[in-house]
Each structure stands twice: as structure tokens, then as C-alpha cells.
Amino acid sequence: MSYVKRLAIKGISWTSVGDGITQIIRFGSHLILTRLLVSELFDLLSLAYLVITVVNVFSDIGLKLSIIQNQRGENREFLNTA
DSSP states (O other): OOHHHHHHHHHHHHHHHHHHHHHHHHHHHHHHHHHHSOHHHHHHHHHHHHHHHHHHHHHOOSHHHHHHHSTTTTOHHHHHHO
């Protein structure tokens, strides 16, 4: 197995484990909130989280990835423009 392939598999593994842990923590926090809040407040909070997530997803236009992939990514003028 080549070095690049091993690095890719290692990166995918770490990303998958991190995402899985994030989902488990999110699920646990939702279970705790269902016990602490009354039903109406939990519904309102879930709706607010949904709106925040949708706004966050639609406002991500890929600037971080384009800076990382660009050759001038460490150039101060390029970073200030982005």
C-alpha cells in the first residue's frame, strides 16, 4: 500500500470517528434537553437550531477551501481580499 493511500485512509478514519463522536454528543444533548424543557420550548429550540443550520449551510461559499487550495494562500493581500 502506498504512503499516500495510507495517509488518505488515516484521514478518512479520523474524520469519520470525529463526525461519529459529534453525532453521539449531539444526540445525548438532545436527550437531556427533552428532559429539561417542556415540549413547546423544545420544539421552539429545535426550530431555532434548524434555522441557524440552514443559514450556516447556505452562507458557506467555500472561501476556506479556496484559500487552502490556492498557491497564494499564505499571501497577506490574498487573505485580506478573501
